[in-house]
Amino acid sequence: MNEPIRRSVDVEVRYAETDQMGVVHHANYIVWFEVARTNLCQEIGLHYADIERRGYLLMVTGIEAKYRQGAHYGETVQVTAKIEKLWSRGVRYAYRVEREGELLVTGATQHVWIDRETGKPTRLPADIAAGMKRVAGIRQRARC
Amino acid sequence: MNEPIRRSVDVEVRYAETDQMGVVHHANYIVWFEVARTNLCQEIGLHYADIERRGYLLMVTGIEAKYRQGAHYGETVQVTAKIEKLWSRGVRYAYRVEREGELLVTGATQHVWIDRETGKPTRLPADIAAGMKRVAGIRQRARC
Amino acid sequence: MNEPIRRSVDVEVRYAETDQMGVVHHANYIVWFEVARTNLCQEIGLHYADIERRGYLLMVTGIEAKYRQGAHYGETVQVTAKIEKLWSRGVRYAYRVEREGELLVTGATQHVWIDRETGKPTRLPADIAAGMKRVAGIRQRARC
Amino acid sequence: MNEPIRRSVDVEVRYAETDQMGVVHHANYIVWFEVARTNLCQEIGLHYADIERRGYLLMVTGIEAKYRQGAHYGETVQVTAKIEKLWSRGVRYAYRVEREGELLVTGATQHVWIDRETGKPTRLPADIAAGMKRVAGIRQRARC
Numbered sequence: 001m002n003e004p005i006r007r008s009v010d011v012e013v014r015y016a017e018t019d020q021m022g023v024v025h026h027a028n029y030i031v032w033f034e035v036a037r038t039n040l041c042q043e044i045g046l047h048y049a050d051i052e053r054r055g056y057l058l059m060v061t062g063i064e065a066k067y068r069q070g071a072h073y074g075e076t077v078q079v080t081a082k083i084e085k086l087w088s089r090g091v092r093y094a095y096r097v098e099r100e101g102e103l104l105v106t107g108a109t110q111h112v113w114i115d116r117e118t119g120k121p122t123r124l125p126a127d128i129a130a131g132m133k134r135v136a137g138i139r140q141r142a143r144c
Numbered sequence: 145m146n147e148p149i150r151r152s153v154d155v156e157v158r159y160a161e162t163d164q165m166g167v168v169h170h171a172n173y174i175v176w177f178e179v180a181r182t183n184l185c186q187e188i189g190l191h192y193a194d195i196e197r198r199g200y201l202l203m204v205t206g207i208e209a210k211y212r213q214g215a216h217y218g219e220t221v222q223v224t225a226k227i228e229k230l231w232s233r234g235v236r237y238a239y240r241v242e243r244e245g246e247l248l249v250t251g252a253t254q255h256v257w258i259d260r261e262t263g264k265p266t267r268l269p270a271d272i273a274a275g276m277k278r279v280a281g282i283r284q285r286a287r288c
Numbered sequence: 289m290n291e292p293i294r295r296s297v298d299v300e301v302r303y304a305e306t307d308q309m310g311v312v313h314h315a316n317y318i319v320w321f322e323v324a325r326t327n328l329c330q331e332i333g334l335h336y337a338d339i340e341r342r343g344y345l346l347m348v349t350g351i352e353a354k355y356r357q358g359a360h361y362g363e364t365v366q367v368t369a370k371i372e373k374l375w376s377r378g379v380r381y382a383y384r385v386e387r388e389g390e391l392l393v394t395g396a397t398q399h400v401w402i403d404r405e406t407g408k409p410t411r412l413p414a415d416i417a418a419g420m421k422r423v424a425g426i427r428q429r430a431r432c
Numbered sequence: 433m434n435e436p437i438r439r440s441v442d443v444e445v446r447y448a449e450t451d452q453m454g455v456v457h458h459a460n461y462i463v464w465f466e467v468a469r470t471n472l473c474q475e476i477g478l479h480y481a482d483i484e485r486r487g488y489l490l491m492v493t494g495i496e497a498k499y500r501q502g503a504h505y506g507e508t509v510q511v512t513a514k515i516e517k518l519w520s521r522g523v524r525y526a527y528r529v530e531r532e533g534e535l536l537v538t539g540a541t542q543h544v545w546i547d548r549e550t551g552k553p554t555r556l557p558a559d560i561a562a563g564m565k566r567v568a569g570i571r572q573r574a575r576c
Binding site: 020028030034064065066067 | 314315316319322340347348349351353354355
């Protein structure tokens with residue numbers, strides 16, 4: 001197995017994301033995870049919006065996050081995503097939020113693929129599945 | 145013309161709704177207006193979700209708000225909505241946010257009815273239109 | 289040890305809380321957990337806002353959630369919180385989100401108490417600590 | 433009077449910002465206006481966070497927005513801010529949200545400067561006031 005692809009996106013803290021404690025409210029990191037997931041998805045060569053248009057929804061089944069330091073308004077953080085685990089009907093992503101190299105938050109989300117029509121769990125079509133494997137760092141044998 | 149129906153809903157301030165200024169972030173009042181609009185809609189005898197299910201979307205075309213005092217975490221505010229203007233293809237609502245009688249924020253939103261299938265502006269079906277008129281305080285002549 | 293106190297709060301789904309999948313966006317359940325935590329806190333006889341005013345912040349150090357079913361606009365859900373674990377400098381809460389008895393989401397959040405002045409972890413003053421223990425269902429021996 | 437400085441920032445639509453209508457929920461544009469305001473503020477040579485640190489809060493007293501077209505997940509929009517009016521104790525910003533040249537939303541926000549200590553309206557210190565005037569396109573006579 002190769003290493004999974006890691007891809008980072010800069011997120012500039014929004015004033016609206018702070019709370020009266022003076023730091024970013026903890027629920028917003030979950031939204032930032034999603035921003036990083038969207039960003040990583042582009043490594044497949046498709047925007048996640050296109051995957052939805054083709055009839056597949058990536059339903060969230062679990063999330064977790066650990067908070068070490070808070071981000072502040074006026075700061076820009078780096079949110080990195082990678083695929084941690086991939087199976088036929090789902091995927092688990094892992095995330096790191098850093099501020100100039102300092103680790104602020106780590107987390108993970110777990111998902112299943114849903115057929116938009118039926119609302120049932122499904123497998124991805126071959127081309128998207130192959131793209132996911134590549135992003136996950138899973139070496140694929142030549143089909144011959 | 146009768147008076148429009150006014151209907152209030154209690155909203156308890158959520159911690160996540162505050163910002164680092166220590167008050168509710170101004171964008172959240174727009175969400176509260178929507179909560180009050182949903183609440184008022186029930187006077188028609190239908191949940192707004194049912195109106196959507198019947199194929200009509202209430203698209204927002206304009207909003208405005210004036211802020212006098214901020215709401216704080218730990219407080220419960222009353223958000224009152226009424227229909228200010230009603231025409232065949234749209235509606236204007238007005239709102240007041242109060243904290244035990246003290247006026248915090250006023251606002252208004254303007255909307256057009258959209259046909260969910262075509263995405264075009266449309267008129268409401270007679271039963272919902274009649275309900276809207278009643279909520280707007282528009283006396284309807286008997287149809288005979 | 290007694291049973292911890294469980295306290296539920298009704299949350300009416302807001303339109304703004306939905307996403308284009310047609311269900312409540314997963315990050316909003318984290319905000320609902322907080323609403324339920326605030327609600328449970330009142331069992332101590334103090335609003336959490338008052339605890340902050342006395343100089344103590346309940347900093348979030350970890351969250352987790354498992355999603356089984358999505359909530360929809362037009363529905364009201366019940367969010368229940370209880371203290372799952374309590375130690376001198378922190379607390380762990382567990383949550384359940386239900387829709388008329390059907391379990392939608394479970395979760396937990398972990399926290400440490402922070403001294404607002406120093407920004408360092410701290411213990412709670414005796415009266416609040418005693419209240420927390422009572423809510424956690426920890427029997428306290430008479431001090432004599 | 434010169435022209436005010438206009439400054440644009442790219443905003444990539446977040447999945448969490450959509451609602452069940454399939455477009456960005458209208459309250460999020462208000463948050464984007466703030467992102468553009470923060471961005472424009474940097475023309476003064478100070479981050480707005482630094483202005484707060486110096487003891488001045490830019491309290492929102494009014495907002496308005498007109499919606500023509502909705503933004504979708506998968507799109508990046510350009511949000512442009514400029515100062516429309518500037519007076520000794522307040523400021524009015526105007527905004528445009530565009531998607532590759534197509535106008536989606538226009539809006540404005542009005543603010544007063546508040547002294548963080550007293551909570552009362554105040555004037556800005558000379559250096560920040562001069563920066564605001566420059567951004568507003570107000571020619572300042574040489575003081576000699």
